[in-house]
Amino acid sequence: MTVTHDLLKSEPLARVRAAIRSGAYRAHTAGLGAGYLQANLAILPEAHALDFMRFCQRNPKPCPLTGVSDTGDPIMRTMGRDIDIRTDVPAFNIYRDGLLAGETTDITDIWRDDLVVFALGCSFTFEHALGRAGIPVWNVEHDRTVPMFRSSIETVPAGPFRGKMAVSMRPIPKARVDEAIDISRRYPLAHGAPVHVGDPAAIGIADIARPDWGHAAPVGPDEVPVFWACGVTPQIALEAARLPLCITHKPGHMLITDIAEDAEIPIFTP
Amino acid sequence: MTVTHDLLKSEPLARVRAAIRSGAYRAHTAGLGAGYLQANLAILPEAHALDFMRFCQRNPKPCPLTGVSDTGDPIMRTMGRDIDIRTDVPAFNIYRDGLLAGETTDITDIWRDDLVVFALGCSFTFEHALGRAGIPVWNVEHDRTVPMFRSSIETVPAGPFRGKMAVSMRPIPKARVDEAIDISRRYPLAHGAPVHVGDPAAIGIADIARPDWGHAAPVGPDEVPVFWACGVTPQIALEAARLPLCITHKPGHMLITDIAEDAEIPIFTP
Numbered sequence A, B: 001m002t003v004t005h006d007l008l009k010s011e012p013l014a015r016v017r018a019a020i021r022s023g024a025y026r027a028h029t030a031g032l033g034a035g036y037l038q039a040n041l042a043i044l045p046e047a048h049a050l051d052f053m054r055f056c057q058r059n060p061k062p063c064p065l066t067g068v069s070d071t072g073d074p075i076m077r078t079m080g081r082d083i084d085i086r087t088d089v090p091a092f093n094i095y096r097d098g099l100l101a102g103e104t105t106d107i108t109d110i111w112r113d114d115l116v117v118f119a120l121g122c123s124f125t126f127e128h129a130l131g132r133a134g135i136p137v138w139n140v141e142h143d144r145t146v147p148m149f150r151s152s153i154e155t156v157p158a159g160p161f162r163g164k165m166a167v168s169m170r171p172i173p174k175a176r177v178d179e180a181i182d183i184s185r186r187y188p189l190a191h192g193a194p195v196h197v198g199d200p201a202a203i204g205i206a207d208i209a210r211p212d213w214g215h216a217a218p219v220g221p222d223e224v225p226v227f228w229a230c231g232v233t234p235q236i237a238l239e240a241a242r243l244p245l246c247i248t249h250k251p252g253h254m255l256i257t258d259i260a261e262d263a264e265i266p267i268f269t270p
Helices: A013-022 A046-058 A124-132 A174-185 A233-241 B013-021 B046-058 B124-132 B174-185 B233-241
Strands: A036-045 A065-068 A092-096 A099-104 A115-121 A148-154 A164-173 A223-229 A246-249 A255-260 B036-045 B065-068 B092-096 B099-104 B115-121 B148-154 B164-173 B223-229 B246-249 B255-260
Touching (some): A013 A255, A036 A065, A036 A124, A036 A233, A046 A065, A046 A115, A046 A233, A046 B046, A046 B065, A065 A255, A065 B046, A124 A174, A164 A174, A164 A233, A174 A223, A233 A246, B013 B255, B036 B046, B036 B065, B164 B174, B164 B233, B174 B223
Antiparallel strands (some): A036 A115, A065 A115, A092 A099, A092 A246, A164 A223, B036 B246, B036 B255, B065 B115, B148 B164
16 A cells, blocks of 8 residues: 555554555655754665765765764664654665666665665755745745756765765745844754855856755745755766665665654754 | 964964964963864774764764765865864873873874774854853853763663763753753754753763863853763773774863854855
C-alpha cells in the first residue's frame, strides 16, 4: 500500500518513519516530521571516509556535518532512538565509479561492513526560521524545489574530493536582506549565512532563470537574489572522486532525524 | 634570547608567531594575538584519526573541530597563510601509551609521515565576547587559569575515545546568567552555551573550591557557578585510548591562527 505526502504531512514523526521504513512512502520529505532536523546523506567505504570528513570540515557551509556512523554500523545512534539508515530514507541514489548507477528505496541488500554514513544538515531549518520571521520564501510558498546552480566558487579540496560549490537561490525583499542574513547565520548546521548577495554573474551564474537543478524562482523588482551554500556540493565532490561505490539520498528524499531542528548541537539525547 | 609575555602582548600577530617559531617565546598565549582564533591541538597517527574525528563530531561542545591537516602535512593550510605546526606552538606535551612522556617546544624531530593534526576551538573567544558585553570573567580579570573539573557527564564514545567531560567554571552575576548563555551560544566553535548552571553536585563536582586543573575562582553571594564544556575533555579521551603516540599543546600554550576570532567559519581566506 502506498501512502501520499498529503496523508503524512500532519502525522507525527513516528508514523512518518514507519511509513518510510515499510516502503509505503517513497516520495520527498519537505514538510514532513515538522520541527525535526532533516539531513542529506553520503554513504561511502571507510577507505575514503577520513578524506570526506576533512572535506566537510573544510567546507562547513555546503557540508555541515551532523552525524557520522561507526564503520559498518547502519544505525545512526547520535541522530535518533532507532534509525536504520538502510530502510529509513524514502529513496537513494547509487553511484559506481562516480556515475549514477541506479535508484532504490532500501539498501539492505547492498550494505557492506566497510561503509560509513555521513549525515549533513540541509536548508529546511533556516527556511523555516525565515518563514517564522515573516520573510517570504518563494520555493516554499509555491511548493517548488529551490533553484540550484553550479557556481564558480571553489571548494577547499581534501584527498580526491574537490570541485565547485553548488548554491541555492532565494529572492529576498531588499528591505529584509540583512535580517535574512542574520537569521540564517544562526544555523551553522543548515548552511549558515549566505555565500553571496546580488549579481549572479559575480559567482559565475550566467542566467538566473536557468538553474542547474530545481525550478527557476522569479526575482521581483524589489527583491535581491540571495545565494546560500547548497547540499548538492558534496554530490559534485563525490562524483569528482569517482569512488567505486557511493550511496546518497535521492535529492529531496532526506533522512528525518529525532533531533529538534533548532537544537544547539545535532546529538540525540533520549 | 627569551621574550616575555609583557613584551609580546601588544605586538601584532606576525611578531608573536615569529617569536614562537624561533623559540624565543615559550609561555602561555592568553591575551596574545588579540582578535585571532586560538586553538587546542591533538596530533595522532592516521590509524586513529577517523575515530578521533568521530569523537569530535559526537561531542561538539567540548571538542569543536576548527581544522584538520592532511596526513603527514604539518602545514595548517585552512588556518593561516604559513602555519607550521611543528614550530608555531610555544610548547607541546608528548604522550606515549596514554602517559605523559615529555614536553618540548618543537616537534620537528619527532614528526612522522602518518601524523594528522586536529585543531579545536577554545574558550578565549566567548570570554572576550562576555567581556565586551561587560560581564565580568574572574579568571581573565585576575590573570588566573580558569578552574576546570572532571564532571560526571559522559561523552559519546567513538572507537577507543571515551570518558567523562571536563568542564570549566566561571562565576556569573545572577542577573546576567541568561545573557551569558545567549552570548556563548553564538560561538559553537568556542564550546557554545553552558552545559550546566548552578549546583556543582548535580554534575559530580564535590568541592567547587578544589578544581582538578587551574585555579579556584570564588563564587560570590550574588553569583551562580556556570559550567562550560572544556577543551581538556579530548585529553581525557586521548589518555583513555592509550595511543602509542599522541602530541598535544601544553595547556594554555595554544596555536594562534590567522582566522578572525569572530569569523563565521574557521577557514582562512587570504
